Amino acid sequence: MPYKVTHGETTQIKYSPDEVFAKIQHENIRFIDLQFSSLVGRYHHTTISADTFTPDQMKDGLPKLDGSSIVGFTSVDDSDLVLKPDPNTFAIIPWVTEKKTARLICDVYWGRGRGRLERDPRAISQKAEEYLKTQGFDFSYWGPEVEFFVFDKVHWDVLTPYKGQSYSIESKEAPWSQEGTGYPMGLQEGYYPSTPSDTLTAFRNECVDVLNEHFGILCDNHHHEVATAGQCEIDIKYDFMTNSADGAQTYKYVVKNLAQKHGKVATMMPKPISMDAGSGMHTNVSLWKNSKNVFYDKDDKNEISQVGRYFCGGILNHARALCAITNPT
Secondary structure (H helix, E strand, O other): OOEEEEOOEEEEOOOOHHHHHHHHHHOOOOEEEEEEEOOOOOEEEEEEEHHHOOHHHHHHOEEEEEHHHOOOOOOOOOOEEEEEEOHHHOEEOOOOOOOOEEEEEEEEEEOOOOOEOOOOHHHHHHHHHHHHHHOOOOEEEEEEEEEEEEEOEEEEEOOOHHHOOEEEEEOOOOOOOOOOOOOOOOOOOOOOOOOOOOOOHHHHHHHHHHHHHHHOOOEEEEEEOOOOOOEEEEEEOOEEHHHHHHHHHHHHHHHHHHHHHOOOEEEOOOOOOOOOOOOOEEEEEEEEEOOEEOOEOOOOOOOEOHHHHHHHHHHHHOHHHHHHHHOOO
16 A cells, blocks of 8 residues: 556555655645554544654654553553554545645554554554465455445434433435435345435545545445445455555545545444444455465365365354454444
């Protein structure tokens, strides 16, 4: 990450620290958003002035994080952490129209030169990629398909317990909509409807444009999903593990911010609507060696190699434990 496409050819772009500082100056960037992920998949950030950002800070990191305030990172008695920016993740945030701002995704380190924070999700991903090589493979590809809802409004009533705690969802697409201006769809009738029933085509187009043009994250498909009330899916082109994880996090960041820009609410909650389809994240995975997909066996009746079967078996065997990370809610 990032990538660009020219005449159908995909090229990966890499930035050196010097190139990042040249872009900051050329684009008149005023602020830098330093972003990192929590153990439960939320983006966190701290913002610094571009005027005070130095090459030494890019190289050595910035001691800007209290790890005890991020759930699962550190205890309060040993909480000084360092954010080290990855220059390849530089991107200008397009919806910040005043005080031009760029972002950099950071690796999280212990303070006082003690190496990587082992619980940094990015460190876990990078460690897994290195482990893969020790097992005789070259790399893995990951292609996430992130589903989400975009609601027109969400109302919460949690301050009056004597009348019951509740929420309500407004969506022009929903069968309970009382606006009378849209073309509502029934529960579980939302798969691939055309406009005008699909009210979010233009929104998804905008998300794809922002991901492609501003963050260098390639998306090859988007559509309305099965549920009513604005369930969507945008598919990110497969990539190496850490790049793909960065892409999925950026995807969520872009979708939520653009929804807010349009006065809507986006959520990746697994099941916000009772009796309708929930949101998931199918992920396409393959292991590669000598430019060949080792999950493929042309002589097998299902075209799946024994390595591929072992891989599936490992996921099934560890599924319960994996849910603590993949489905924390």
